[in-house]
Amino acid sequence: MPLKAAAQDCPDRFEVLVERPYAAAAGLTVGSTVSVRPAIEAEPCAAVVAGILEPPPDPAALNATRPRVLFHLPHLQGLTGRRNEVDYFTVRTRPGTDLATLAADLDPLLPGAQVLPVSEVAERSSTTFRVVSRFHTAIAAITLIAGGVFLACIMILKVQERRLPVAAARLTGIPRRLLFWWTVAEAALLSTLGGAAGLGVGIASSAVVNAYYQRYYDTTLVFSQVTGGVVTEALALAVLLGMAAGVFAAVRLLASNPLDEVGR
Amino acid sequence: MLALNSMREFRTRPLRTLLTLAGVAVTTAMLADMLMLGRGITQSFGELLESRGYELRLTPRGTLPFDTEATVPGFATLRDSVASVAGVERVAPVLAASVTVEAADDARPSVEALALGMDSGDQGLYRLTEGEMPRPGEVLTDAEVGDSLGAEPGSVVRLRPAGASGAWGRRATAQVSGVGEFAFASRGDLQVVLRLDDLQALSSQDDQVSFAMIRIGEGSDPDSVRAAILARIDRVEIVTLAGISERLDARLSYFRQTALILATVSLVVATLLVGTLTAVSVSERLGLIAALRAIGLSRRWIVGGLAAESMVLCAIGGGIGVALSVAVAGYLESILSDFPGLPVAVRFFVVSADSLVTAFALLLVAGTAAGLIPALNATRLEVASILHKEAP
Amino acid sequence: MSEIVVAARDLTRDYRTGRARVRALRGVSINVPRGDFLAVTGPSGSGKSTLLHLLGGVDTPTSGEVVFLGRNLARMSVEERAALRLNQVGLVFQRFHLLPMLTALENVELPLAAARVPRGRRRARAAAVLDRVALADRLHHGPGELSGGQCQRVAIARALANEPALVLADEPTGELDRATSREVLALFQSLNAEGTTVVVATHDLELAAGAKRSIEVVDGRTAP
Ligand SMILES: Nc1ncnc2c1ncn2[C@@H]1O[C@H](COP(=O)(O)OP(=O)(O)OP(=O)(O)O)[C@@H](O)[C@H]1O
Ligand SMILES: [Mg+2]
Numbered sequence: 001m002p003l004k005a006a007a008q009d010c011p012d013r014f015e016v017l018v019e020r021p022y023a024a025a026a027g028l029t030v031g032s033t034v035s036v037r038p039a040i041e042a043e044p045c046a047a048v049v050a051g052i053l054e055p056p057p058d059p060a061a062l063n064a065t066r067p068r069v070l071f072h073l074p075h076l077q078g079l080t081g082r083r084n085e086v087d088y089f090t091v092r093t094r095p096g097t098d099l100a101t102l103a104a105d106l107d108p109l110l111p112g113a114q115v116l117p118v119s120e121v122a123e124r125s126s127t128t129f130r131v132v133s134r135f136h137t138a139i140a141a142i143t144l145i146a147g148g149v150f151l152a153c154i155m156i157l158k159v160q161e162r163r164l165p166v167a168a169a170r171l172t173g174i175p176r177r178l179l180f181w182w183t184v185a186e187a188a189l190l191s192t193l194g195g196a197a198g199l200g201v202g203i204a205s206s207a208v209v210n211a212y213y214q215r216y217y218d219t220t221l222v223f224s225q226v227t228g229g230v231v232t233e234a235l236a237l238a239v240l241l242g243m244a245a246g247v248f249a250a251v252r253l254l255a256s257n258p259l260d261e262v263g264r
Numbered sequence: 265m266l267a268l269n270s271m272r273e274f275r276t277r278p279l280r281t282l283l284t285l286a287g288v289a290v291t292t293a294m295l296a297d298m299l300m301l302g303r304g305i306t307q308s309f310g311e312l313l314e315s316r317g318y319e320l321r322l323t324p325r326g327t328l329p330f331d332t333e334a335t336v337p338g339f340a341t342l343r344d345s346v347a348s349v350a351g352v353e354r355v356a357p358v359l360a361a362s363v364t365v366e367a368a369d370d371a372r373p374s375v376e377a378l379a380l381g382m383d384s385g386d387q388g389l390y391r392l393t394e395g396e397m398p399r400p401g402e403v404l405t406d407a408e409v410g411d412s413l414g415a416e417p418g419s420v421v422r423l424r425p426a427g428a429s430g431a432w433g434r435r436a437t438a439q440v441s442g443v444g445e446f447a448f449a450s451r452g453d454l455q456v457v458l459r460l461d462d463l464q465a466l467s468s469q470d471d472q473v474s475f476a477m478i479r480i481g482e483g484s485d486p487d488s489v490r491a492a493i494l495a496r497i498d499r500v501e502i503v504t505l506a507g508i509s510e511r512l513d514a515r516l517s518y519f520r521q522t523a524l525i526l527a528t529v530s531l532v533v534a535t536l537l538v539g540t541l542t543a544v545s546v547s548e549r550l551g552l553i554a555a556l557r558a559i560g561l562s563r564r565w566i567v568g569g570l571a572a573e574s575m576v577l578c579a580i581g582g583g584i585g586v587a588l589s590v591a592v593a594g595y596l597e598s599i600l601s602d603f604p605g606l607p608v609a610v611r612f613f614v615v616s617a618d619s620l621v622t623a624f625a626l627l628l629v630a631g632t633a634a635g636l637i638p639a640l641n642a643t644r645l646e647v648a649s650i651l652h653k654e655a656p
Numbered sequence: 657m658s659e660i661v662v663a664a665r666d667l668t669r670d671y672r673t674g675r676a677r678v679r680a681l682r683g684v685s686i687n688v689p690r691g692d693f694l695a696v697t698g699p700s701g702s703g704k705s706t707l708l709h710l711l712g713g714v715d716t717p718t719s720g721e722v723v724f725l726g727r728n729l730a731r732m733s734v735e736e737r738a739a740l741r742l743n744q745v746g747l748v749f750q751r752f753h754l755l756p757m758l759t760a761l762e763n764v765e766l767p768l769a770a771a772r773v774p775r776g777r778r779r780a781r782a783a784a785v786l787d788r789v790a791l792a793d794r795l796h797h798g799p800g801e802l803s804g805g806q807c808q809r810v811a812i813a814r815a816l817a818n819e820p821a822l823v824l825a826d827e828p829t830g831e832l833d834r835a836t837s838r839e840v841l842a843l844f845q846s847l848n849a850e851g852t853t854v855v856v857a858t859h860d861l862e863l864a865a866g867a868k869r870s871i872e873v874v875d876g877r878t879a880p
Contacts, residue, residue: 127604132518134599139526142294142592146530149287150537156280157544213518252279265758265766272757555753558714559814560742561770562735648715649671652705655750656830 010045011075017053021218022067028052036069038080045079057221090118148241155187155249167258180250187246188239195238202226202234266556266569271576284541285581288631291534292585296623297593297613298527304614305516309607310509318356318387318477319486321503322346322493335359335472336500343476349492351484357473358382358389359463362426365405365456367413368437375412376426377405377454381463387477388447390457395442397457403438404457406446412454415440423458425467436466448607478502519612531630534578539634542574546638551654554647563643567636574635575628582627586620661822661853662711663687666720668876669706680706682876683720688822688855693848695867696857703876704857705826711855712745712824713737725821742771746815748825752807754799760786760810761795767817785813789843805836812843816852823847825856829863841866 016036018028028034028049035044053070077083093102103115166179206224213223274281322342324334336342339357347355359381366374380389385397390404395417398404403421405413415421417440424435438458446455464470480489490502503511513520546553556566593613600612669681680703688694688711696704709715710722713729722729725744729737741747754763764782773781786795789809799807808828815823825844829837841863848854848868856863864870872879 127602131600131602131604135596138596138599142290146287146290146294146533149283149290150533153280153283153287153537153541156283157541160280160548216517265762265769266755268762269755269757276757551751552753552755555747555749556766557738558709558712558741558747558749559767560738560740560745561767562738562742565770646715648706648709651709651714651749655705655827 009078011072011078014045014047014075015050015072016047017051017070018049019053019055019067019069021055022069023049023052036079055219057219144237144241148245151187151191151241151245152248154190155245156252158186159249159253162253163256166253167256167260170254170258176254180254183250183253184243184246187249188242191238191242191245192235195235195242198238199226199231199234266566267572267576270569270573274576280541281577284537284577285584287537288534288578288581288627289585289588291530291537292582292623292627293589293592294530295527295534295627296586296589296620297596298523298530299619299623300589300593300613300615301596302520302523302527303616303619304612305519305610306509306513307616308609308611308614309512310505318354318479319505320478320480320490320493321508322355322476322478323501323503324475325499325501333361333474335469335474336476337472339471339473339476342497342500345496346476346478346493349489349496351480351489351492352478353481354479355476356382356384356387356479357460357476358387359460359467359469359472360474361463361467361469363423363456363463363466364426365403365409365413365454366422366424367415368420368422372413375409375454377409377456378449379423379463379466380455380457381460381473382457383460385457390444390446390455393443393445395440398438398441398459400459400462401438402441402459404442404444405440406449406455407443409454409456410440410443417442423456423466436462438462447609450604450606450608531626534627535630535634538574538578538631539637541577542570542635543638545573546570546642550642550645550650553642554645554650554654557643557647558651566643567639570639570642571632571636575632578628578631578635582624582631585627586624589620589623590615659690660723661688661690661692661725663723664707664711664720665723667707667710667717667722668719669703669710669715670718680876681710681717684873684876684878685720686871686878688853690821690853691848691851692853692855693844693868694855695864695870696855696873697859697861697864697870698873698879700859702873704873707873708824708826708855708857712747712822713741714747742767743818744821746812746818746820746823748808748811748815748823748828750827750830752799752804752811752831754807754810754814756799759796759798760791760802760806760813763799763810764813764817767814771818782813782817785816786810788816788847789813803836804832805839808832808836808840809843812840812847816847821853823852823854825854825858827858827860828856829858829860834862837863 014036016034018026018034023029030049030051032049034047034049036047037044053068055068071079073086077085091106093099099117099119103117106115162183169179170176203226206226209224210222214220322336324336343355343357346352361379361381363377363379364374365377382389385392390406392404393407395404403423405415405421410416413419413421419440420437421440422435422437444455444457446453449455458466460473464472478489478493480486486504486506490504493502553566553570557563593615597611597613601608603612663686665685667681667684668679671678671680684703684707686694686707696707698704706715710717711724713722713724713732716730724740727740729740732740755766758766761779761782764785765778768778768781783792783795786792789812791806791809791813794802794806794810797806799810802810808831812823812825812828815825823844828844829840832840837860844854844856845866854867856867858864
């Protein structure tokens with residue numbers, strides 16, 4: 001059977017680190033011996049589990065189908081026959097270095113490789129999350145439209161109900177402006193209360209989402225976070241939406257001649 | 265006739281009616297879209313796979329085709345043992361490797377592409393749009409590679425393995441045989457096809473393949489053929505189409521769960537909306553309803569008339585919503601189509617009559633039920649008491 | 657006298673409002689023979705409406721019994737009583753209670769439709785009744801386009817649609833001016849002359865005087 005020529009000498013004191021979920025699943029503990037081979041058909045080498053590794057909470061690794069095992073670089077290079085080869089390496093820069101210029105300077109020195117600032121690497125590997133987040137924004141917009149329509153409906157009903165008392169109030173001399181602001185304030189209060197209740201539900205469900213997905217993916221990543229910004233944004237939207245619905249209702253309520261209403 | 269009265273009443277309160285319709289429409293659209301999202305991923309991927317006729321995939325353990333750079337070595341031997349399993353009709357190996365493609369005249373910058381090494385074109389990994397399948401020493405490109413390099417069938421391009429792990433010296437020139445469209449390409453991925461031998465040589469992966477597609481004979485059961493292969497070879501994975509769909513599903517389970525939750529929320533919102541509005545319109549007409557009861561109209565008659573009102577609202581709003589959902593699905597699809605690592609042909613939202621009808625029916629049932637409750641309550645009240653209270 | 661349409665014996669009716677109990681009727685007995693035109697008068701809150709509701713089977717007495725065309729209403733279910741009202745009782749209300757978006761013709765068709773009269777016959781019958789109440793030229797007008805008196809005539813036509821054995825009218829002129837009230841009285845009188853049995857509860861002395869006979873209810877009892 002044709003085997004890859006490399007990888008026949010097993011490293012001395014061959015030690016590896018194994019990720020916790022995999023170690024747990026495979027029943028490995030520190031000191032367990034595992035066999036490692038570079039290819040399915042190759043001769044295995046015995047390695048000792050030197051430690052268990054808590055996987056860093058890396059969103060990009062969430063859907064990884066295979067566990068990660070850490071080797072000493074020379075061991076892996078020797079094992080795979082890729083001596084003196086690396087997939088990437090990181091460079092620490094002095095504070096104040098302009099990364100773009102440095103990357104441009106390094107590029108010609110490394111044919112066949114590319115030099116990227118870490119921020120861009122992170123950017124590239126988080127495409128998934130950016131896409132998902134845009135998707136969430138779109139859904140939020142639709143939800144907002146639905147909520148707005150709902151609120152407008154309720155306000156229209158309130159207007160219908162209020163016609164008579166408001167007309168009577170106007171005839172007794174209560175100024176229009178007062179009635180207008182009263183209606184707007186009422187709608188804003190209503191939607192703020194609704195928004196606050198919704199935030200409560202949101203915080204609770206966010207906890208559920210986190211608990212569920214953290215279990216599901218066995219990670220400490222935080223999936224859903226109700227930040228101060230989210231709270232402010234949601235409440236501000238609720239108040240604005242409420243005021244808009246209130247203005248809309250108040251205009252309708254005060255447009256008619258009060259005599260018509262009462263005289264009916 | 266009660267319903268007739270309601271229909272005409274809609275016109276006297278256009279704003280209220282329009283707002284209700286808008287609310288129902290938006291929530292129906294959301295519901296339909298979430299149903300599409302829930303099913304779309306699996307469905308479109310299933311279609312993509314099934315249209316190809318190869319029911320099994322042989323892959324390195326723990327991977328899916330196009331998943332990783334892992335390969336199956338010693339394939340020549342493996343192939344023979346797989347081919348000898350009863351029910352296996354054909355084994356089509358594929359090697360996938362990153363390559364750099366440059367125009368022969370170096371006039372334009374080189375491009376990185378995923379090269380597929382395979383010997384026949386019937387696996388459905390690509391569709392020929394121009395020219396011919398590659399013969400030894402030839403390469404087929406997708407339209408983008410052709411455009412970027414200014415290459416067309418007949419031109420010559422240079423290929424070398426991509427990335428730092430490639431051997432710098434190894435290069436090959438190949439004549440472009442044709443242009444194809446790639447079903448499993450991720451968005452933005454460029455692809456080319458070479459003969460398997462050529463790619464193995466180029467990427468120094470002799471006798472290795474990334475995966476193999478297995479066609480089974482008519483009447484054979486994929487699961488039992490899979491078991492028969494695994495009984496003979498245990499170092500690889502054999503995945504059925506259903507298995508692939510399942511794993512993809514697990515990977516995208518987030519979307520299905522989101523879809524389920526949002527679908528439920530939309531249904532609840534629609535129900536609340538219709539319920540509230542019917543409750544209000546019923547309470548406005550309590551006196552009239554009591555009078556009709558007094559006249560002798562049966563409960564069923566009155567409830568039917570009132571329920572018809574919410575049903576009509578749901579039917580019209582739902583109809584608009586279903587139409588709207590198609591547009592919204594397109595919009596959401598355009599957002600999610602940037603999702604990395606999925607074949608372009610996989611769609612998140614598959615507009616199907618099934619989803620639309622289900623959304624419409626769910627909404628109609630929920631909305632009508634929501635309207636039914638206040639109507640039932642109103643007719644259950646004591647007629648004489650209402651008449652007494654409504655009397656001036 | 658001739659056949660009794662409805663007979664009430666010893667009717668009492670208690671209402672609960674919160675903790676308090678109101679005794680709206682305290683033992684009323686009356687017979688309404690076929691062809692009668694009876695006015696029920698009395699001060700506000702004396703129990704006139706309650707009596708009418710009990711006679712028509714709209715409400716059930718706390719004690720006592722109502723026999724309608726020989727049938728004891730207490731032995732009938734809610735829906736059976738509704739069916740009886742649909743076919744044998746015509747109700748007229750002070751506030752008309754017409755469906756606002758239906759035409760006069762459609763409003764009168766309503767009880768016929770509920771009684772499953774086929775469409776063609778229903779139309780013809782409704783038009784004939786409206787003609788009877790002198791609204792032949794207003795068939796396709798809605799309540800919004802009709803005066804109060806015309807609305808009440810549509811309501812009376814609706815009450816007559818199924819050719820009931822008894823018409824019960826509760827303050828039918830309560831929302832109408834004097835002249836229109838007279839028209840309604842004249843209509844009841846002529847309907848009665850044609851054989852319709854009518855019971856009217858009213859404050860309107862002129863209406864009461866126009867009836868064949870009248871009883872006064874005071875404090876839940878018939879005054880002597
Ligand atoms: N559904 C009810 N619940 C509570 N109390 C009631 C109810 N119906 C009638 N009553 C009370 O019973 C008494 C008689 O009422 P009823 O309506 O029969 O009087 P009425 O003679 O028709 O008065 P009006 O001339 O004002 O119409 C009143 O005190 C009234 O408040
Ligand atoms: Mg009364």
